[in-house]
Amino acid sequence: xxxxxxxxxxxxxxxxxxxxxxxxxxxxLVVVAGQVGMAAGQVVGPGDVxxxxxxxxxxxxxxxxxxxxxxxxxxxLQTFLTNADDIEGFMAARREAFPAYFxxxxxxxxxxxxxxxxxxxxxxxxIEAMAVKPVAAAAASPTRGRAAKKPxxxxxxxxxxxx
Numbered sequence: 343x344x345x346x347x348x349x350x351x352x353x354x355x356x357x358x359x360x361x362x363x364x365x366x367x368x369x370x371l372v373v374v375a376g377q378v379g380m381a382a383g384q385v386v387g388p389g390d391v392x393x394x395x396x397x398x399x400x401x402x403x404x405x406x407x408x409x410x411x412x413x414x415x416x417x418x419l420q421t422f423l424t425n426a427d428d429i430e431g432f433m434a435a436r437r438e439a440f441p442a443y444f445x446x447x448x449x450x451x452x453x454x455x456x457x458x459x460x461x462x463x464x465x466x467x468x469i470e471a472m473a474v475k476p477v478a479a480a481a482a483s484p485t486r487g488r489a490a491k492k493p494x495x496x497x498x499x500x501x502x503x504x505x
Contacts, residue, residue, distance in 0.1 A: 424456070
């Protein structure tokens, strides 16, 4: 089941491209570390929060695809900006990028925080994501084969089980 937005009349409409909450059916949780405006180890668009936002979203999509998931499975975003003056540029970049990522117009919840700086002072935005990969995709995922192997039985365990 695809993630579904949670709407509450008492809350009023969201103030931007996000939902107040999101429910997701059974599946596998995919947690994406904060992604920034870097590609191939280089800052994209120094001083341009819009370019960095678009790159951070593209990086999130890359991680999700590697996990066998997609942006449509995202149930939560958390955004960190280093300057409150960049909010409008960030919002504009989302308005440009989101229709391709979320064509049904249902956007995941997003928390926006202003922080003093990120790991590299040239970075203006960092975005974390959480997705729930549907059960069918989770079962076929390349990440499923990475489960730890059972350790070999000890002599004591073999005596108990007769093996």
